Amino acid sequence: MTDDPAFDLKSYLMAVRSRVDRWLRGYLGDSDTDPKILRAMSYSVMAGGKRLRPVLCIAAAQSVGGDDELVMPLACALEMIHTYSLIHDDLPAMDDDDMRRGNPTCHVKFDEPTAILAGDALLTFAFEILALAGSRRSHSQITERWLHVMAKVAAASGYQGMLGGQMQDMMLEGSSISAARLEALHRLKTGKMIEVSVESGAMIAGASDKQIQSLLGYAENIGLAFQVTDDILNVKGDPTVMGKATGTDKLRGKNTYPDLLGLDGAEAMAETLINNALKRLDGFDKRAEPLRAIARYVIERNR
Amino acid sequence: MTDDPAFDLKSYLMAVRSRVDRWLRGYLGDSDTDPKILRAMSYSVMAGGKRLRPVLCIAAAQSVGGDDELVMPLACALEMIHTYSLIHDDLPAMDDDDMRRGNPTCHVKFDEPTAILAGDALLTFAFEILALAGSRRSHSQITERWLHVMAKVAAASGYQGMLGGQMQDMMLEGSSISAARLEALHRLKTGKMIEVSVESGAMIAGASDKQIQSLLGYAENIGLAFQVTDDILNVKGDPTVMGKATGTDKLRGKNTYPDLLGLDGAEAMAETLINNALKRLDGFDKRAEPLRAIARYVIERNR
Numbered sequence: 001m002t003d004d005p006a007f008d009l010k011s012y013l014m015a016v017r018s019r020v021d022r023w024l025r026g027y028l029g030d031s032d033t034d035p036k037i038l039r040a041m042s043y044s045v046m047a048g049g050k051r052l053r054p055v056l057c058i059a060a061a062q063s064v065g066g067d068d069e070l071v072m073p074l075a076c077a078l079e080m081i082h083t084y085s086l087i088h089d090d091l092p093a094m095d096d097d098d099m100r101r102g103n104p105t106c107h108v109k110f111d112e113p114t115a116i117l118a119g120d121a122l123l124t125f126a127f128e129i130l131a132l133a134g135s136r137r138s139h140s141q142i143t144e145r146w147l148h149v150m151a152k153v154a155a156a157s158g159y160q161g162m163l164g165g166q167m168q169d170m171m172l173e174g175s176s177i178s179a180a181r182l183e184a185l186h187r188l189k190t191g192k193m194i195e196v197s198v199e200s201g202a203m204i205a206g207a208s209d210k211q212i213q214s215l216l217g218y219a220e221n222i223g224l225a226f227q228v229t230d231d232i233l234n235v236k237g238d239p240t241v242m243g244k245a246t247g248t249d250k251l252r253g254k255n256t257y258p259d260l261l262g263l264d265g266a267e268a269m270a271e272t273l274i275n276n277a278l279k280r281l282d283g284f285d286k287r288a289e290p291l292r293a294i295a296r297y298v299i300e301r302n303r
Numbered sequence: 304m305t306d307d308p309a310f311d312l313k314s315y316l317m318a319v320r321s322r323v324d325r326w327l328r329g330y331l332g333d334s335d336t337d338p339k340i341l342r343a344m345s346y347s348v349m350a351g352g353k354r355l356r357p358v359l360c361i362a363a364a365q366s367v368g369g370d371d372e373l374v375m376p377l378a379c380a381l382e383m384i385h386t387y388s389l390i391h392d393d394l395p396a397m398d399d400d401d402m403r404r405g406n407p408t409c410h411v412k413f414d415e416p417t418a419i420l421a422g423d424a425l426l427t428f429a430f431e432i433l434a435l436a437g438s439r440r441s442h443s444q445i446t447e448r449w450l451h452v453m454a455k456v457a458a459a460s461g462y463q464g465m466l467g468g469q470m471q472d473m474m475l476e477g478s479s480i481s482a483a484r485l486e487a488l489h490r491l492k493t494g495k496m497i498e499v500s501v502e503s504g505a506m507i508a509g510a511s512d513k514q515i516q517s518l519l520g521y522a523e524n525i526g527l528a529f530q531v532t533d534d535i536l537n538v539k540g541d542p543t544v545m546g547k548a549t550g551t552d553k554l555r556g557k558n559t560y561p562d563l564l565g566l567d568g569a570e571a572m573a574e575t576l577i578n579n580a581l582k583r584l585d586g587f588d589k590r591a592e593p594l595r596a597i598a599r600y601v602i603e604r605n606r
């Protein structure tokens with residue numbers, strides 16, 4: 001395992017995030033004269049957040065020496081899909097959340113119908129961006145790769161992936177489940193999208209099948225670790241740092257890792273997962289340093 | 304203009320619809336043991352309806368002598384996008400409709416969160432189906448064609464198309480607008496999806512640019528005619544035949560053609576549009592007979 005203590009994750013994340021934000025603003029605009037639906041889309045996407053999926057997508061492309069310019073549309077599409085899922089999750093009929101990323105949620109800032117339609121529009125726009133990016137390339141091998149990636153992104157975010165997980169999560173609220181069941185649920189709800197972010201970035205960048213398998217193992221571990229630390233932060237995080245309320249999982253009767261394993265048990269689990277993730281990168285050179293640093297950041301973050 | 308009085312639209316529609324339904328059932332299943340989200344998706348799609356978009360897509364492919372087997376995934380994706388838009392439109396926060404196609408709407412049959420997620424999942428699944436269909440073909444020219452079609456379908460159903468129209472419709476409810484404004488609104492809300500159904504079917508089937516232009520003109524006219532007759536049926540249709548309540552537009556203060564032009568004026572407008580649509584098919588041979596018959600059916604239908 002190469003480990004470069006000189007790698008500065010903070011600067012890396014700042015640079016990548018500002019590049020992603022520039023691209024997102026290019027797609028969504030930020031004019032007051034835009035139609036209301038576009039303003040709502042832009043409002044929710046530009047409200048910020050960690051940009052974890054775009055960052056993973058770009059870092060995965062870089063880890064195999066790929067042209068990271070090529071994956072920018074993909075990185076943006078992944079963030080739009082993530083944002084749409086948050087908008088719909090926050091709706092009164094769903095989790096009924098008023099605040100997200102330190103700002104009023106979409107249906108509070110605008111109204112409920114606008115939030116429903118803006119979410120739909122972000123999902124649709126994500127696939128438009130992918131299709132346009134794919135058809136701009138003349139090389140037929142790349143074209144086919146884009147179609148594969150689109151199918152994978154759709155599967156990861158659909159009823160057999162993220163949406164299936166959201167559905168299960170909703171149905172299981174208030175009933176107690178096993179750690180294994182909870183893991184399967186999170187694997188769908190947040191894991192699949194994190195996995196596909198890494199996988200699709202690497203695929204577009206021309207990774208080998210063997211590289212993709214290793215990267216998928218990495219993504220699986222950090223995806224779950226991310227969920228475990230999310231649960232931990234909901235118990236002991238600082239609401240002012242996180243930009244949203246804490247302690248909400250308990251109030252809602254959500255199944256969480258601290259509940260099942262205790263706070264210490266959950267923290268130990270997150271650490272084991274991160275070590276497993278790092279091991280999967282053993283065959284990669286220093287170009288995978290961003291992925292390694294992100295893995296460590298997952299358990300060290302405070303929001 | 305060739306006109307084949309022997310063409311039997313009723314049999315044609317029955318055959319095409321049952322083929323589309325077989326494909327849709329293949330995609331969505333119909334087992335009681337399916338996960339709830341899939342049952343909700345299947346429930347709303349299999350509740351029936353006219354299958355206008357798949358029929359137009361298939362008939363357009365046939366009009367240029369294309370392999371209509373090739374467009375079946377596209378035809379199904381278009382119907383899923385249409386159905387998702389109805390599920391979300393019917394939600395309590397939107398039109399708050401309890402009945403659709405003679406059955407309880409998705410959020411009444413299941414519940415509101417399920418209806419939101421099932422709608423999202425149908426939209427996502429539509430793009431998965433398109434991406435998979437596109438990557439199955441090895442011919443690189445077809446692969447690129449699929450990407451173009453996907454970008455067009457996404458644009459037609461997104462914030463600059465259908466969703467933009469739904470948004471405008473919602474915002475304009477209760478305020479009176481001009482006939483030109485109403486036409487622009489419907490062009491987005493229902494027109495774009497009808498246009499892209501015809502256009503994409505023809506594109507996948509290998510139509511020439513000139514053929515596509517004529518077919519787009521056809522689609523534009525019948526799309527608007529369809530909306531005008533929808534408004535007319537909401538005034539004078541039979542609720543038992545239509546499977547949904549009538550007179551609802553007036554109650555909601557919706558802008559309609561009978562309001563703006565009177566019932567006679569609206570009927571005259573629909574007839575003019577259908578004649579324009581038929582004229583655009585002058586250069587086509589008898590393989591366009593289904594498209595011609597569909598145009599006439601638009602104003603003769605009673606549901």
